[in-house]
Amino acid sequence: MSHTAHIPSHRKPRRSASKMALRAGVTGGVLSTLAVAGASGAANAAEPVTQTIELPTLTADLSTQVAQSADATQQAAANYQLQAERDEAFAKAADQAKKDQLAAEKKAEAKKKAEAAAKAKAEREAAEQAASRSSERTTLASASSESVAAPASGSVGAVISFLKAQVGDAYVMGGTGPNSWDCSGLTQAAFKQAGVDLPRTSQQQSTFGTPVSLSNIQVGDLLYWGGAGSAYHVGVYIGNGQYLDAANPSKGVVIQDLSGYPASGAVRVL
Numbered sequence: 001m002s003h004t005a006h007i008p009s010h011r012k013p014r015r016s017a018s019k020m021a022l023r024a025g026v027t028g029g030v031l032s033t034l035a036v037a038g039a040s041g042a043a044n045a046a047e048p049v050t051q052t053i054e055l056p057t058l059t060a061d062l063s064t065q066v067a068q069s070a071d072a073t074q075q076a077a078a079n080y081q082l083q084a085e086r087d088e089a090f091a092k093a094a095d096q097a098k099k100d101q102l103a104a105e106k107k108a109e110a111k112k113k114a115e116a117a118a119k120a121k122a123e124r125e126a127a128e129q130a131a132s133r134s135s136e137r138t139t140l141a142s143a144s145s146e147s148v149a150a151p152a153s154g155s156v157g158a159v160i161s162f163l164k165a166q167v168g169d170a171y172v173m174g175g176t177g178p179n180s181w182d183c184s185g186l187t188q189a190a191f192k193q194a195g196v197d198l199p200r201t202s203q204q205q206s207t208f209g210t211p212v213s214l215s216n217i218q219v220g221d222l223l224y225w226g227g228a229g230s231a232y233h234v235g236v237y238i239g240n241g242q243y244l245d246a247a248n249p250s251k252g253v254v255i256q257d258l259s260g261y262p263a264s265g266a267v268r269v270l
Contacts, residue, residue, distance in 0.1 A: 209267035
């Protein structure tokens with residue numbers, strides 16, 4: 001026996017050729033598979049896969065309907081806005097019309113009151129004027145019935161008679177008769193009855209005769225108002241503190257009291 005016979009051998013037992021061939025085949029297959037998988041992975045990594053999702057396509061008719069619907073919606077909104085603006089304008093117009101009507105009614109009422117007041121005033125003034133005319137007629141009638149102081153001569157009487165015959169005639173500026181007179185036109189015509197030619201104007205007549213004081217005046221003396229040479233009115237003294245003149249457009253030819261309208265001076269013509 002060898003001295004190494006009892007030592008166990010560390011060598012692996014040899015495998016059979018068939019097992020080794022099987023293992024080699026298996027290993028080759030695995031490697032082949034891995035090679036294919038690697039190649040496939042490399043190819044996939046080099047060319048990324050793109051997936052296309054197809055969305056539904058709108059047809060031409062559907063697009064038209066959508067557009068029409070949008071237009072209709074927009075038109076409806078515009079119509080609503082227009083109607084709202086019209087309603088607002090109508091409301092404003094109605095409110096303004098109401099205000100205008102109220103203002104017109106107030107104005108008409110004020111005008112009516114003013115017309116009524118003016119009418120009442122006119123009626124009152126007419127009544128006052130009628131009463132005044134009546135009073136004047138009464139005064140004239142009374143004055144005409146009174147006796148006149150005896151004139152100094154027949155020529156003065158002619159002057160006074162002529163003047164009284166004109167009582168009630170109208171006063172007209174520049175009038176010289178026969179039915180309308182101004183103050184100097186009447187006195188000129190009156191003294192002409194006595195053969196005296198007086199100047200035409202009151203300024204000239206106030207310096208024509210002999211000046212006399214108002215305390216010594218006689219029937220037939222010419223009275224004047226204003227300054228001698230600048231008189232603005234004339235009349236004739238008829239006695240009893242009265243004078244006759246063409247007074248003004250509202251009175252005409254009248255007999256008046258000197259106390260109511262004192263003269264400024266007097267001249268004796270006859």
